[in-house]
Amino acid sequence: xxxxxxxxxxxxxxxxxxxxxxxxxxxxxxxxxxxxxxxxxxxxxxxxxxxxxxxxxxxxxxxxxxxxxxxxxxxxxxxxxxxxxxxxxxxxxxxxxxxxxxxxxxxxx
Amino acid sequence: xxxxxxxxxxxxxxxxxxxxxxxxxxxxxxxxxxxxxxxxxxxxxxxxxxxxxxxxxxxxxxxxxxxxxxxxxxxxxxxxxxxxxxxxxxxxxxxxxxxxxxxxxxxxxxxxxxxxxx
Numbered sequence: 365x366x367x368x369x370x371x372x373x374x375x376x377x378x379x380x381x382x383x384x385x386x387x388x389x390x391x392x393x394x395x396x397x398x399x400x401x402x403x404x405x406x407x408x409x410x411x412x413x414x415x416x417x418x419x420x421x422x423x424x425x426x427x428x429x430x431x432x433x434x435x436x437x438x439x440x441x442x443x444x445x446x447x448x449x450x451x452x453x454x455x456x457x458x459x460x461x462x463x464x465x466x467x468x469x470x471x472x473x
Numbered sequence: 474x475x476x477x478x479x480x481x482x483x484x485x486x487x488x489x490x491x492x493x494x495x496x497x498x499x500x501x502x503x504x505x506x507x508x509x510x511x512x513x514x515x516x517x518x519x520x521x522x523x524x525x526x527x528x529x530x531x532x533x534x535x536x537x538x539x540x541x542x543x544x545x546x547x548x549x550x551x552x553x554x555x556x557x558x559x560x561x562x563x564x565x566x567x568x569x570x571x572x573x574x575x576x577x578x579x580x581x582x583x584x585x586x587x588x589x590x591x
Contacts (some may be wrong), residue, residue, distance in 0.1 A: 368515070370515075391512075404584070405562055405564070405584045405585035405587070406564065406582040406583060406584045406585060407516070407582050408582075409580065409581075452515055452516070455514075459528065459529070460518060460521065460529055461518065461580075462516050462518075463508075463515030463516045463517070464517045465513065465514045466514075466515050468552075
């Protein structure tokens, strides 16, 4: 059965901290891994990763894929209260996407 | 570019009642998805359309859920009769048939419909 597992389930940090979120997967016919940020209802796209070892970066956020370990990490440096959200990992495979259950990040002032 | 439109935003119904959700995807997007997101979980694909044909409905509870996309544009998802465990946010997403230029396959979510079954 296709599976995407995220850890930790939740995380509470203070502004300025650096956090690392994890996503591991077991799927058939892997195509790509995507990270989304979900604040209210609609997930918004952050990154798509297809190649191992190539870091994608956007401001304070960065992500990298390790196909050997079947995993990815999402790093957020110098966290702000606006980073509080659920971070979802999704794996595209065999023409569909399977989502993990997300990591709920709370950033306290 | 207008986003994916969904309605209603919220719905509260009693168990065993019926409910329908509507989705209008981004213009020109051939593929449309309905996801169910239960509180504390990630979105789970219910059904995927390509134009007006069903690509994947393997996780759709067909005894009570139905969906259609008759003209290959907007879509409706219906639940009849609803159960308490159907309480969730129902997300619609759309993407172009093939777009290798964009970094996420043009996969865009609507704001969802929050359904509460009491």
